[in-house]
Amino acid sequence: MKNLVSLFHKRIGMPNNETITFEKLAEVLEKTAQSIPFENLNIFEGKIQTITKENLMKKIVERNEGGLCYELNPFFYFYLLENGFNAVLTDGVVYNHAAEEYHQLGRTHVTILISHEEQTYLIDTGFGGNLPLKPVPLSGEIISSYNGEFRIKKVNHQYGNYCLEMKLKHKDRDWKIGYAFDSRKSIEDAAKLNEIQTIISEHPKSSFNKHPLLTRLTKNGNITLTDTTFTKWADGIISKEAINTEKYKGLAKQHFGL
Template sequence: MTDILTRYLKRIEHHRPANATEQELADLVTAQLTAIPFENLDPLCGVPVADLTPEALAKKMVDGKRGGFCYELNGLLRYVLGELGYEVVGLSGRVVWGDTSGAVPPRTHHVLQVTVPETGRTFLVDVGFGTHTLPAPILLENNAIQRTPHADYNLVGSDGRFTLNMQSSRGDKPMYYFDTEPTEAIDLQVGSWYASTFPGFPFVGAIVAGRVTPEAKWALGGASLVEYRPGKAVLRTELSSAAEVVRVLGETFAIDTDAIAGLTDHVAAVLG
């Protein structure tokens, strides 16, 4: 077992799977989502996310008790799944969640196509879409409603191009679309650099965090904290100060905020 894999399994409090099965894939996704949050604190603090090597990702999110965004979270999981015997391909997508402009969005979302050797079935895996990320792997097949602990999803597409939708009482809510052409490492690095440095991109100059567990989901946007629990009313809390935002990042999102230089000042600058 590699050193990174050993450290990773300790971080997510999970055993080494005996075999690369569908159940173990689902369990690993749940364990990573629970332990390692979505967060954009490096872009917020002016730190580009450029090094996507396994060791760099492990140093930040495993050893450093941090989270990351899609390139980091799915990049780390991609390495781990490959080490455990899964067939993993990195893909790229365009996010349309909440976008009504009709413009073509940049290709800046990284997801995984994972084939389980035991069954030969292929899944879409995504631990990097914040609070609304997939809570579990879903089969990479067209137009089947797939249930997860927090929401139902479906993929619509053909000829290797799919749109991921979240089901709601108002119908499908498109999240992003992607194709199944593998994305090269250099293209992932370019996308990560852009997403962490380009002025006006959602992760630059904003406060964003998300955490998903089997029991609940939390979202932080600026000073607004939202908690979702299946079957219960959504709980919304407005935080009163930069110090309180930093406290919540540590307590609710399990981020080691002490290790991030100048975090409170950067949060205060965003809140105004």
């Protein structure tokens, strides 16, 4: 198997011999968010594969595709392990703001927890345009990045013992819930990841099996492409364009390399 770290650094534009310390993770997370799209094209193209380290490497750093949370965060988890970090994967339940309740699909969000100097942090590379871009401590300390403010709140309910809260820059005035997760439970093997992939790709209430979706952060905002619209956020200014199938294909190639 080719070296995961060197291939990943090539993909995101990091020097191959860069030593990745805890302090360096913010830079890695920013480059990852700007280089690797959150996208669901495999679901629509009938190319779903079993989640393994080897298959994730082929998808993300050999074919230069993106993925959803159950692909992007496990890949980054393997990257963290290879750089000597103490990391685990866990699952969570995303909050549905339109319905004002947690998603009925259940524990289908995959995220990462790392331990560093006797403190636990959440790391997420697979939450669409809602990425903190830095490790977020479970202590409740507010973390700021160019994408907004983020914090972890202690909770006690059926969905877990913590939740990620956020105020996205130029978008949110008040704190809003991202998802709840349980720091006491980790994903022990790939069977759970494949179970989540099946739910996301097949469940009637999944939002990811209805239309193509591609999004990634830019240096001053983010871009989102569906089969009918192309949306840009740049320095707080939003522009939205209606598109057809031909335009969609061109934009997918131009902005996402897909």
